[in-house]
Amino acid sequence: MASHRKPRRRPTAGGTARTAATIALASAATATGLDGTGHAEPQPTPGQVKAEVDRLYREAEVATEKYNGAREKAREAAQRLRDLQDQAARKQERLDTARDALGSAAAAHYRSGGLDPAVQLVLSDDPDRYLRNAAFAERAGDRQHWAVAGVRKRLREIEQLRGAAHVELTSLKSWRTELKTHKSTITGKLGSARRLLSRLTAEERARLGAAPRAARSTGARDGLAAPGPATSQAPDSRAAAAVSYAYRKLGSPYVWGATGPDAFDCSGLVQAAYRSAGVSLPRTTYSQIDAGRRVSRSELRPGDLVFFYAGISHVGIYVGDGRMIHAPNPSAPVRVAPLDEMPYAGATRVV
Template sequence: MGTHRRPRQRVTGGGRARTAATITLAGAATATGLGGTGHADPQPTAAQVRAKVDKLYQQAEVATEKYNGAKEKAAAAEQRMEKLRDQAARKEDRLNSAREALGSVAAAQYRSGGLDPAVQLMLSADPDRYLDGAAFVERAGSRQTAAVGRVRKELRDIERLRGAARVELASLTSRRAELKRHRETVTGKLETARRLLSRLTAEERARLGQGTGDRASRSSADDRQPLSAPSAPSAQAPNSRAAAAVAYAYRKLGSPYVWGATGPNAFDCSGLTQAAYRAAGVSLPRTTYAQIDAGRRVARSELLPGDLVFFYSGISHVGIYVGKGQMIHAPNPSAPVRVAPVDQMPFAGAARVV
């Protein structure tokens, strides 16, 4: 029989060394791109940056309009709350007068030889206690009954007004929290857009129409309607108020875009249209999604100067039509109030407010 040799045992340490070397080589291949998965993401082109920035501006404008709506509702809640507080203060003055009348009755009774115990209770620090006591009313004379009725009414009115004021305060607190959320969304989107634009050269920004927001940065549409001709609308407005709104918009060409602004020196999109019609003596709501319902809807083919034109599915942008397919609008923080084609953005509808 042949001699059986014992198999030679492998050196464990050498195996670990070879494994480590394999991992190291694999890592090196990955790092140098040999594995096909280690390439860094390519830098976005100027056009890709523009597309991202446009999307950010659109998202910021949606949040801006929500901010504008919340701000309007907060202001209304604050006004209602102040009105309720004023009414409560006047009621408290009348309550004091009614209690003084009861005091006069009590003084007369005291001079005549005795103070009705019920009147003493009436003048106590806790007047609510006697209001539910029918025995007091039965014992009191007609003069006291009338005074008690006045006190009862004023107390109930004051409590109702205070309750309504508490409701308005809760609404105001909620609106302010909503304002803060929308403000943070807007500023976050705009800051991200600013950082993206900062990666481009000045030449790239100018070529893409994404300048720093100065008045010299205009699109080719602006060249067709120069800023130096504010009194020359493209077509005749249908009435004097529409003409006044269009003329105001022309006068504001070149004004900076500032989110939440309603003029006279800076605007967001709905702030510009609201200010234009305010100058014409017409009151418009603050937000795009409210302005579209402020007048009669018109088809795109029926547009006349002064009509409001709206864009995107969420009705997040608005301009004022000036004729020949052109509008004046406040685009975004990178561009001032300008003339632009209506077909520059996804058309959502139009409204004629006068």
């Protein structure tokens, strides 16, 4: 007896596609939270963004100080290389002159015929004159001997200078490679910070930047907007001049690697301030902390250099009343700020 059941229909390609689309939409709904149980990454709060941006700025500042140090080393290597090249060029000129003189003497000797002296004496119409000339020629030969020795000495000196120049050139290339590495690190960190900040609204960014503005206005209320009180308490005229310079630069933008006159990084501001007072300071925070006498926090006076973080990666100029002037980071200009704004590491009085 034949079966009356209908044959099972196989799904068509269109049915398969519709099923796949349904699954995909369901997955998308789950991923985007359309079903009420989304698993998307939570957006960071403005506070979390600020904490991450601050961390990136600190890491960029560490790289900036390393960049500044490498740039100084590269400049020094380049100067030494130029000096060696100049010395080699001067010695080469003297060598060429000595060679020309020896060449003229050799040519004259060749033109004299090179006869045996006894034969020349026999054939000479004036033996007395010949003997006088022979004695002169002997003395001239001694001078040529010393001239040859001088040429050899200059050749050795030039080779030594070229060897030293090669060493400096290798050093210069190494420092330039390090510069590129630090520059890449800095731009990467700052770029990440900018991208994070761009995710905030203008109002949120303004809120996060309110603390620095408050610090500046508090400084003005405390009478720190003018350098008078700070300079009068400075240990000497150089420190007073450095403090005055720092006050004049309030509001200047932070630019990594900059030493003024219109933009600064932290160590660049300190270097420029003391340069205006006739004092030459090293370029980096790591060197500036050893550029004077260490003082305790209780001994601080205006003009002292104050350092922050365990790695000594930030510096400011103390202006009294527990405050400093410093170049913070790309998010804020040169400003007055409390020492407690960052982890305090130590202080140096420039002497």
